Amino acid sequence: MLSEILKKETEPMIEAIYTDAFIQGLVHGDIDDDAVMHYLRADALYLEEFAKLYAMLMSKTDSKETVRFMMGQMTFLLDGESEAHAVLARAVNRPYEDIIENGEWYPSADHYIKHMYFNACTREDIAYAISAMAPCPYVYRRLGQMAMERNTFAADHPYRKWFEFYANDMNDTVDVMFSIIDDAVMHMAEKEVDVLKKNYVESTEHERRFFNMAATKERWDGVGINV
Numbered sequence: 127m128l129s130e131i132l133k134k135e136t137e138p139m140i141e142a143i144y145t146d147a148f149i150q151g152l153v154h155g156d157i158d159d160d161a162v163m164h165y166l167r168a169d170a171l172y173l174e175e176f177a178k179l180y181a182m183l184m185s186k187t188d189s190k191e192t193v194r195f196m197m198g199q200m201t202f203l204l205d206g207e208s209e210a211h212a213v214l215a216r217a218v219n220r221p222y223e224d225i226i227e228n229g230e231w232y233p234s235a236d237h238y239i240k241h242m243y244f245n246a247c248t249r250e251d252i253a254y255a256i257s258a259m260a261p262c263p264y265v266y267r268r269l270g271q272m273a274m275e276r277n278t279f280a281a282d283h284p285y286r287k288w289f290e291f292y293a294n295d296m297n298d299t300v301d302v303m304f305s306i307i308d309d310a311v312m313h314m315a316e317k318e319v320d321v322l323k324k325n326y327v328e329s330t331e332h333e334r335r336f337f338n339m340a341a342t343k344e345r346w347d348g349v350g351i352n353v
């Protein structure tokens with residue numbers, strides 16, 4: 127199945143994300159507070175757009191089951207994955223609402239969000255957008271699993287609950303997204319399947335860039351802002 131190929135082919139990329147600065151900073155509990163806050167500012171906006179993408183896709187499917195899934199996801203997302211975000215806000219000891227005020231789509235987040243919107247806007251088959259959205263829960267579940275397998279976190283480790291959340295709470299989302307992709311492949315030509323694959327692999331790289339964006343506190347360089 128395509129989903130099994132996607133998981134296998136992107137595992138080295140997720141391994142690279144795990145060893146990059148942001149996740150290693152969470153594992154060792156020594157990440158810069160500003161990097162965590164940069165991540166939260168970007169991620170709060172990212173999750174809002176993810177919810178809006180589901181709203182767009184709902185109108186493109188005849189499956190009541192898929193609509194129910196998307197409605198459930200929107201509720202979950204509009205709460206901003208509050209549990210995971212609350213762990214990070216607690217770790218930097220700042221009120222969450224204060225942290226995420228004045229966030230913006232920093233360059234790497236902007237590119238990721240627009241990659242998903244491009245597929246949602248230009249394709250009738252929801253599988254194109256879902257293939258660009260599926261790395262979101264899958265990459266985080268793998269990162270959570272890797273962290274829990276490879277480390278023994280003390281009960282009071284500031285980021286243990288972040289890893290636990292993603293290791294345990296993403297199964298339904300991952301399974302439904304991959305089933306949509308695998309079902310779509312049954313009626314697609316090879317060239318169309320290649321687009322699904324490319325969308326998925328690119329979004330896995332967008333996940334890596336998103337974490338690096340936070341680790342480097344990436345911003346627009348300001349050129350042309352005032353034209």
Ligand SMILES: Cc1ncc(CO)c(N)n1
Nearest residue numbers: 169172207262263266336
């Ligand atoms: C950028 C990004 N990808 C995936 C997740 C997991 O939902 C998240 N919160 N943010």
